[in-house]
Amino acid sequence: xxxxxxxxxxxxxxxxxxxxxxxxxxxxxxxxxxxxxxxxxxxxxxxxxxxxxxxxxxxxxxxxxxxxxxxxxxxxxxxxxxxxxxxxxxxxxxxxxxxxxxxxxxxxxxxxxxxxxxxxxxxxxxxxxxxxxxxxxxxxxxxxxxxxxxxxxxxxxxxxxxxxxxxxxxxxxxxxxxxxxxxxxxxxxxxxxxxxxxxxxxxxxxxxxxxxxxxxxxxxxxxxxxxxxxxxxxxxxxxxxxxxxxxxxxxxxxxxxxxxxxxxxxxxxxxxxxxxxxxxxxxxxxxxxxxxxxxxxxxxxxxxxxxxxxxxxxxxxxxxxxxxxxxxxxxxxxxxxxxxxxxxxxxxxxxxxxxxxxxxxxxxxxxxxxxxxxxxxxxxxxxxxxxxxxxxxxxxxxxxxxxxxxxxxxxxxxxxxxxxxxxxxxxxxx
Numbered sequence: 001x002x003x004x005x006x007x008x009x010x011x012x013x014x015x016x017x018x019x020x021x022x023x024x025x026x027x028x029x030x031x032x033x034x035x036x037x038x039x040x041x042x043x044x045x046x047x048x049x050x051x052x053x054x055x056x057x058x059x060x061x062x063x064x065x066x067x068x069x070x071x072x073x074x075x076x077x078x079x080x081x082x083x084x085x086x087x088x089x090x091x092x093x094x095x096x097x098x099x100x101x102x103x104x105x106x107x108x109x110x111x112x113x114x115x116x117x118x119x120x121x122x123x124x125x126x127x128x129x130x131x132x133x134x135x136x137x138x139x140x141x142x143x144x145x146x147x148x149x150x151x152x153x154x155x156x157x158x159x160x161x162x163x164x165x166x167x168x169x170x171x172x173x174x175x176x177x178x179x180x181x182x183x184x185x186x187x188x189x190x191x192x193x194x195x196x197x198x199x200x201x202x203x204x205x206x207x208x209x210x211x212x213x214x215x216x217x218x219x220x221x222x223x224x225x226x227x228x229x230x231x232x233x234x235x236x237x238x239x240x241x242x243x244x245x246x247x248x249x250x251x252x253x254x255x256x257x258x259x260x261x262x263x264x265x266x267x268x269x270x271x272x273x274x275x276x277x278x279x280x281x282x283x284x285x286x287x288x289x290x291x292x293x294x295x296x297x298x299x300x301x302x303x304x305x306x307x308x309x310x311x312x313x314x315x316x317x318x319x320x321x322x323x324x325x326x327x328x329x330x331x332x333x334x335x336x337x338x339x340x341x342x343x344x345x346x347x348x349x350x351x352x353x354x355x356x357x358x359x360x361x362x363x364x365x366x367x368x369x370x371x372x373x374x375x376x377x378x379x380x381x382x383x384x385x386x387x388x389x390x391x392x393x394x395x396x397x398x399x400x401x402x403x404x405x406x407x408x409x410x411x412x413x414x415x416x417x418x419x420x421x422x423x424x425x426x427x428x429x430x
Contacts, residue, residue: 035060037073043124057115062091067098085113090135100143110144112153156215157206167372168391171263198227208285263394273405297406305359312350321382326355333363368395
């Protein structure tokens with residue numbers, strides 16, 4: 001298989017549907033399967049009266065086979081002036097571009113919509129505007145000669161990334177050939193966008209969002225600026241913790257060289273062992289600081305997670321208020337950290353934050369389990385928020401070392417409890 005197939009639009013904890021991109025929920029849905037095309041007719045039971053619509057439903061992940069499947073679908077059908085309703089998480093860059101060119105050549109219109117079929121319960125067939133068009137899907141939307149995005153729909157974009165390294169991009173290594181592949185696909189998207197008669201705003205928005213941030217949800221102004229909504233109606237046919245004393249927490253930052261962005265590692269600070277990782281803090285690709293995430297023993301069956309952030313160089317909106325919320329989430333498990341301090345420093349536009357909380361052992365085990373897993377660190381600062389995804393590179397290998405250290409510390413603590421207070425510190429007889 002050609003290596004170019006590994007270039008996809010990446011987001012969150014997404015699993016590859018090689019060579020396409022697709023989400024990985026707990027169970028398969030229409031959106032996770034390869035894109036399917038169906039000709040649908042709104043029924044009178046849907047209360048459409050004399051304005052019942054006909055559309056082509058395009059639901060699912062875009063693969064390299066999608067353009068061919070579309071060609072098979074249109075064969076022998078009179079679809080002049082048809083409208084395609086997209087409901088997709090995106091997928092293959094090359095597949096989406098080829099599909100878009102087919103749509104434009106046929107003169108079809110495009111919109112975003114989810115087909116609801118309640119005909120079995122006499123509810124009828126209707127087109128719901130509450131649908132998502134993600135990753136490469138907005139580029140397919142761009143192919144319509146008329147384009148309409150309902151207010152209830154969402155368009156979301158993200159950078160392309162190498163499919164086998166999107167789970168933990170900052171920990172991966174890249175060759176010159178890798179960079180050539182990514183840049184070549186960026187060039188193809190730029191050429192395609194020009195062919196569709198649009199400016200480069202959609203591509204610019206997508207390229208700003210790195211793979212560790214959530215997808216960017218386009219505003220109405222951004223849609224119109226990028227040419228995604230023509231405004232015409234679519235035709236109806238158509239840091240470390242040390243216990244200084246009981247109840248007292250003392251924070252000390254480990255040496256910068258100990259913590260790396262390239263993977264989780266066990267670090268030591270004044271005899272306290274922690275599993276640690278550093279990550280840049282970005283907003284739409286613009287770096288506004290960095291943070292350290294550290295997990296240490298807490299003396300019980302769980303762990304203590306610490307968050308140390310240095311925020312600097314952002315704009316007034318990002319620096320106007322101290323951090324007032326930090327949450328760490330792995331799947332459906334989440335821990336809300338207590339803000340110990342978040343203060344503006346003497347330097348202009350710099351805020352240092354420290355937050356901590358107990359972390360259940362099952363959350364850490366789920367994150368460090370064999371395979372690609374990620375955790376999401378979310379912060380709030382007044383009305384401003386950030387969300388960063390971190391992969392588990394190094395966590396699987398190093399968690400046993402942390403667990404062993406915790407077990408050893410607990411054993412020593414229990415032994416100390418068995419020694420009478422009067423004999424502690426007394427040297428043994430020679």
